[in-house]
Amino acid sequence: GRRANRKLDNLRHLIRIALACKSLRRFCLFSNTSVNRHPTHTIYEEDLAEPTLDGTPSDTLRRTEQVIRELMPRLPCTIFRPSTIVGNSQTGESEGLSDGLGRVLVNLIHSPSQMPVLVPRARNMPFNVVPIDFVVTAAWAIACNPSSMSRTFHLTDPNPMRVEDAFALFSDLNNRQRPLFYGRVFAHAVGALRRSVFRRLVPDFLIEEARGVLASSYDCTGTLDILQSTDIRCPQFDSLLAAHIFLLLQNKE
Numbered sequence: 001g002r003r004a005n006r007k008l009d010n011l012r013h014l015i016r017i018a019l020a021c022k023s024l025r026r027f028c029l030f031s032n033t034s035v036n037r038h039p040t041h042t043i044y045e046e047d048l049a050e051p052t053l054d055g056t057p058s059d060t061l062r063r064t065e066q067v068i069r070e071l072m073p074r075l076p077c078t079i080f081r082p083s084t085i086v087g088n089s090q091t092g093e094s095e096g097l098s099d100g101l102g103r104v105l106v107n108l109i110h111s112p113s114q115m116p117v118l119v120p121r122a123r124n125m126p127f128n129v130v131p132i133d134f135v136v137t138a139a140w141a142i143a144c145n146p147s148s149m150s151r152t153f154h155l156t157d158p159n160p161m162r163v164e165d166a167f168a169l170f171s172d173l174n175n176r177q178r179p180l181f182y183g184r185v186f187a188h189a190v191g192a193l194r195r196s197v198f199r200r201l202v203p204d205f206l207i208e209e210a211r212g213v214l215a216s217s218y219d220c221t222g223t224l225d226i227l228q229s230t231d232i233r234c235p236q237f238d239s240l241l242a243a244h245i246f247l248l249l250q251n252k253e
Contacts, residue, residue: 004060011064018075026076026143029068033083033156033218034058039125042217045081045152065152072150078143082135082155083218089131089235123164126217127237128157134234138227145226154220157234166237 018027035058036043048069051062068077135155142148161169167179227233 004055004063007060008063008067011067015067015071015075024076026078026149027068027071028139028143029064029077029079030139031061031065031079031081033081033128033154033216035062035065035081036216036218038216040216042219043154044219045154045222048152076149078148078150079152080135080139080142080155081152081218083128083130083157085132085135086129087131088133090133123162125163126157126160127163127166128160128218129237130155130157131235134232137232138223138234141230141232142223142226148222148226151222153223153226154218155223155234156218156220157237158220158224159236161237 015027018024033043036047036049048065049062051066052059053063065079068079071077138155139153142153164179171178
């Protein structure tokens with residue numbers, strides 16, 4: 001609603017400033033992969049779902065991308081879509097892990113170890129997260145490349161872990177039971193409970209698809225092509241990065 005319109009107004013103000021700059025080299029928009037989601041299809045960098053005008057953050061980003069795409073013939077633009085951003089790959093440090101994925105992992109760490117975390121069906125779906133340092137260095141390198149003009153790039157892990165493997169890794173680090181995966185009927189029941197007066201009965205250790213933890217498969221061919229001539233690579237989400245995040249989240253709350 002109002003917040004979305006205010007963000008679009010701010011964007012148009014920035015565009016007017018950019019158009020007045022005679023020596024502007026690149027106008028970069030940071031969106032994210034939530035603008036396109038599908039449980040089975042691969043999503044390509046040029047794809048953009050139609051806005052639904054429902055006022056959600058993802059829809060606001062879709063509308064923002066549309067504005068930038070229409071502007072591309074007049075302004076040197078590049079759009080970046082990172083997946084879920086986590087802490088620095090060397091230290092794990094991040095101030096942005098209190099919501100979304102970070103909130104889920106905090107619940108996993110602080111909930112009773114005898115209680116298995118419940119995760120939606122789709123244990124084989126990609127668990128696509130990227131460290132903040134990779135996002136920054138990759139975006140800079142791509143923006144400085146002339147071939148990136150008027151294009152969109154997925155800043156995603158080209159070889160993501162499966163959801164089941166990622167949560168098993170965090171469970172092992174926390175010395176707790178590995179997660180249980182529930183199906184469609186249970187998911188609908190939980191959704192109905194969330195919308196009712198009994199929503200407080202839904203426990204924190206129940207992870208829902210609506211929280212954005214599960215992601216579709218995102219093709220990042222354009223990103224890989226440009227970064228091929230550099231030494232910039234997305235760090236593999238393995239035990240090292242997971243341990244960094246785990247240690248950081250242990251100290252939260």
